Amino acid sequence: MEYSVQVRMNEKLFLRDPEQSELGRRIIRQGILLIDEIGFEETTFRKLADRMGTKEASIYRYFENKHRLLLYLIDWYWQWLDFQVMFETNNLTDNHEKLERVLRVLLQTNVSTPATPDDIDLVALHNIVICEASKAYLTRHVTEDNSQQLFKPYKDLTARIAALILEYRPNYPYARSQASSIIETAHYQSFFMRYLPSLTDFGGGDADASLLEFLRHLLFATLEI
Amino acid sequence: MEYSVQVRMNEKLFLRDPEQSELGRRIIRQGILLIDEIGFEETTFRKLADRMGTKEASIYRYFENKHRLLLYLIDWYWQWLDFQVMFETNNLTDNHEKLERVLRVLLQTNVSTPATPDDIDLVALHNIVICEASKAYLTRHVTEDNSQQLFKPYKDLTARIAALILEYRPNYPYARSQASSIIETAHYQSFFMRYLPSLTDFGGGDADASLLEFLRHLLFATLEI
DNA sequence: TCAAATAAGATAGCTTTACTATCAATTCAT
DNA sequence: ATGAATTGATAGTAAAGCTATCTTATTTGA
Structure with a gap:
């Protein structure tokens, strides 16, 4: 049977x-x-249009500006992760195992979710999230963007992980902060590992495995009674 | 007696x-x-020059571009924090208390370090660090900037905190990642608390105290044997 | 103390970015 | 086949992000 996972995006984007x-x-x-190759700051609609063999003006008909395009991509990614977490934890009974799956989804290692939806390059997008995602909210217009629900996918993912944390450890008082911290930590430790490794302890052989081990340690040590 | 803390900056900046x-x-x-008021993206050397009653070209004689100015400010801040950590932990014998002081320095609460050095607005600078610091390294030229030692102050601070972690808990395998995580977490949880509070658990009365409590929990729970 | 060096002011100009506008050509839907 | 919507093609504007030059102050050092 044919199926595809449809990610429904906020129309304000x-x-x-x-x-x-x-x-x-x-x-x-x-x-x-393009963003993966040359970075978000260096990306312009003109360069993207040239690369695509179309015109700058055509892209402006779809997106108000490149920040909105970034938000679209990042939101898409959070929605995809949210789906993956849901998919990967479905039918599991062990709450510890569910959180373990969350970590693997965050690092995009050993995930068995259905293949790439709609030809999106997930590896490139994951890299974009690592290098550019915080630029989506670190702006003067956070509050305005927030009131348009533009961070909802990120909040939903955080809420889903927080709920799993509370399943594992009811009454834990920091479920949401723990969830947002683990998401952020997964990404900037990946960044540091790659570009500023002395800020991490993941120099040697299997750096990805060490990072996973670190996240596991961070999460489960704090969830002990 | 008169004294002032001198922060010696990297000449490459x-x-x-x-x-x-x-x-x-x-x-x-x-x-x-200016950056605190209007944000880094909206800041231009022209606006800064107008505000100062000088000329754009004059500012360019000091800084190659505004990214270098940001790096200068952020580096200054990390060096200042490094000094504060050193100052606040000096003469303490209790390793737990030392780490507690680190957390207070990171959040800039209850710090007793000598007053503002050289008329720098530390509150504004702290806000800049919360909102803009990651833009200092989230660029295509991280590697180049890194080879010019431009992230050394951040690395030094991380290394100092990592050393304190190892004093408290020898053989802890993630001292550096734990240190960089706690620095980052302190800042973006502050950001979330202010602008996207549903990503945190710090809604109510004394949000700052709750955040401190969370960081304490994160750090010490993971450092238990 | 006077000349030389240095810093700052003033003005100009150039390229790129980030848009907006317009109109013609094409495709698409009924 | 006609009208509506989409894209292409071209232009143009304001601001950002510089660089250059020339003049006027100010420092400094011989």
């Missing part, structure tokens, strides 16, 4: 829904590749 | 040392205020 046209879909897919 | 002239010092002090 775009001017015209990019999933409804070929050009729109190419903006998303090529946008991911 | 600037073209002309801003502490060596009145104009330079005003760039730093007014720069802090």
Whole structure:
């Protein structure tokens, strides 16, 4: 049977829904590749248009500006992770194992979720999240963006993880902060590991395994009674 | 007796040392205020020059670009924190208490360190660190900047905290990752608390006290045997 | 103390970014 | 086949992010 996971995006993110046209879909897919390659600051709609063989003005018909495009990509990713967490923890009874799966999803290692939806380059997108995601909220217009629900996917993921934490350890008083911390830690420790390794303890052989071990330690040590 | 704490900056950060002239010092002090007020993205050398009653070109004689100015400010802050940690833990024998002091320094609460050095607005600078610090390293030129030692103050602070962690708990395998995590967590949980509070558990009355309590919990629970 | 060096002010100008506008060409839906 | 919507093509504007130059102050050091 054919199936595909549909990620339904907040309409405030775009001017015209990019999933409804070929050009729109190419903006998303090529946008991911370009931002991954040259970084968000260096990305311009002109460069993206050139790369796609279209015009700057056409991209502006879909997205108000490149910050909105970034928000779209990041939100997409959080929604995808949220789905993956749901999928990976489904039917499990062991609450410890559920949290273990959360960590693997965050690091995108050993995840068995259905293959890449809609030709999105998940590896590139994961890299974008590591390097650029905090720029989505570290702006002067956080509050305005927030009132348009633009951070809802991130909040939903945090809430889902917080709920799993509370299943594992009822009455834990910091479920949400613990959840948002573990998400953030997973990403910037990945960044540090890659670019500023002396800020981490993951120099040697299997750095990814060590990072997973560290996150496991952080999470479960704090959830002990 | 008169004394002042001198923060010696990496010469790669600037073209002309801003502490060596009145104009330079005003760039730093007014720069802090402007970035705090309007945010880093919205800050331009032209706006800063107008505010200071000087010219754009004059600022360019001190700093190659605004990213270098940001790095200067952030590095200054990390060096200042490093000093404060050193000062606050000096003469203490209780290793637990030392780490407790680290947390207070990170949150800038209940710190008894000598007053504001050189008219720097520490509250504004602390806010800048919360909102903008990660932009200092989340760039395409991390590696290049790193090779110029531009992240040394951050690494030094991390190393100092890691050393205190190892004093408290010898052989702990994640001293550096734990140190960098606690620094980052202190800052973005402050950010979330202020702008996206549903990502945290610090809604109510004394939010700052709750955040401190959370950090204490994170740190000491993971350092238990 | 006077000349030389240095810093700052003033003005100009250039390239790129981040848009907005317009109109023609194409495709698409009924 | 006609009208509506989408894209292409081209232009243009304001601001950002610089660099250059020339003049005027100020320092400094011989």
